[in-house]
Each structure stands twice: as C-alpha cells, then as structure tokens.
Amino acid sequence: MPAWAQARTGLATVTRIRAELGKVLSSTLFVNSPRMSRFLRFVVETALDGNGDYAYLDTLAAALASAGEFEDAKETQEKAIQIAPDAKGSELRARLNLYKSGQPFRTTSRTARGEDPESQR
Numbered sequence: 001m002p003a004w005a006q007a008r009t010g011l012a013t014v015t016r017i018r019a020e021l022g023k024v025l026s027s028t029l030f031v032n033s034p035r036m037s038r039f040l041r042f043v044v045e046t047a048l049d050g051n052g053d054y055a056y057l058d059t060l061a062a063a064l065a066s067a068g069e070f071e072d073a074k075e076t077q078e079k080a081i082q083i084a085p086d087a088k089g090s091e092l093r094a095r096l097n098l099y100k101s102g103q104p105f106r107t108t109s110r111t112a113r114g115e116d117p118e119s120q121r
Helices: 003-009 011-025 034-048 054-066 070-083 086-100
Strands: none
Touching: 011 034, 034 054, 054 070, 054 086, 070 086
C-alpha cells in the first residue's frame, strides 16, 4: 500500500478492514462463490490501495449486505454517499435505506429481464 494511502486510512483501520474482509469471505455466501470472493477482495484491495471511489464503496456495501452484515453495509454506503457525485445521491440513498431495513440490494441481469445482451452492443 502506498505511504499516502496508509496515512489517509491509518494502518490500524486497514488492518481492521482486512480482518473484516476475512470474516465476510468466510461466510457461506462467499465460500460457495469463488468468483464473488475474488471480486470482493479485488474491490476492497483496490479501495485500500487508494484507487477506489464511491462505486467501489457502493459495491462493497452491497456485498456486505448480501452477507448479512447490515451495520457494516450502512457505514460503507454512507461513506460512498459522502464522496459520490450529487447525481448519484438518490440512487445510493435508496440502497442505504434497504440496508437500514435489513434487506440486501439485488439487481436483475439483462438476460433475466428478457433483454438480448447482444442487441446492446
């Protein structure tokens, strides 16, 4: 991790985040999905390296909520809202409200919605 990122986040915070990541990755949801585990690890490590932005935090919050970690999801989503462009605020606040009510954020793929992904290219 670059020195400026350690200074910004604090080494203790980084250690705590990595410990929490380990807990989330050991949950059944992530143990049963290696692809999802790799993606979450990538998102968290990218954010810790100082290359993250609100979208990474938003994704992390969604993953935490999916794992039932709603308190952590709420905290993470609130951080995402703080640094997101104003145009994204209402969308991110809607997800925060889901986490506050103990519900994960879910999306439906274009294929599941009956759309032809090939026609989008």
